[in-house]
Amino acid sequence: MDEPSVPPHRVTQLLVDWSHGDNAALTELTPLVYEELRRLAHYHMGGQRPDHTLQTTALVNEAYLRLADQTNPRWQNRAHFFAVAARAMRQILVSYARSQRSQKRGGGALKVELDEVALVSPEQSKEIIDLHEALERLAALDSRKAQVVELKYFGGLNYEEMAEVLKISRITVRRDWEFARVWLYTELRNVD
Numbered sequence: 001m002d003e004p005s006v007p008p009h010r011v012t013q014l015l016v017d018w019s020h021g022d023n024a025a026l027t028e029l030t031p032l033v034y035e036e037l038r039r040l041a042h043y044h045m046g047g048q049r050p051d052h053t054l055q056t057t058a059l060v061n062e063a064y065l066r067l068a069d070q071t072n073p074r075w076q077n078r079a080h081f082f083a084v085a086a087r088a089m090r091q092i093l094v095s096y097a098r099s100q101r102s103q104k105r106g107g108g109a110l111k112v113e114l115d116e117v118a119l120v121s122p123e124q125s126k127e128i129i130d131l132h133e134a135l136e137r138l139a140a141l142d143s144r145k146a147q148v149v150e151l152k153y154f155g156g157l158n159y160e161e162m163a164e165v166l167k168i169s170r171i172t173v174r175r176d177w178e179f180a181r182v183w184l185y186t187e188l189r190n191v192d
Contacts, residue, residue: 008078015075026068037064037085040156063088079161086155094132097125134187138180145180148173 011032017025041059066088067073067081075081131153139146144166151157151165159177163170 011078011081012075015073015078015081019073019075030064030068033081033085034060034064036082040082040085041089059089059092062092066092077164079157079164082155082157082161083151083165086150086153086157090132090150090154093128097128097132130188130191131184134184134191137187138183142176144168145176145183148176149180149184152177 011029014025014029014032018029037060038056041056041063063085067085075084135146135149138149147166148162151162157165159170159173162173162177166173
């Protein structure tokens, strides 16, 4: 996300227009943010087999549908939109990972769509759930640091964008990231 393909102010203006009920803005916005969402999803799906093109597409489509389905969106700017997209992608990945682990343990007959099966591998589902649970523990200790991790890891935002979303200084974001990264490393290393 460091190099958006369209000017951030254009995306922000379209988001504001959409927030005020302009559906034409959503139509123009869709192709502009879709490619950035694809890059973001591709980053998250990087550990998967390269022949699964459906994974990135499924994650982007699911996240975009959740974002576009909002009845009264109140987007502040581009960074805010991608922060919400990051949270949506995290929730989707965790939900699918939990569903897959539940099935593996014989946890009832769940209806699973083809896209869901292709989205997260069994190896990655444990890592996603472990990270999610560690982030939940971090949020209980310091919610802002957990938000920084979510914005950076799941949202791909840079320090400047995270500072804008969280309304704190860039240096505070960097300090929060450094602390959270070490804290999560320690937490995840002790899992198993």
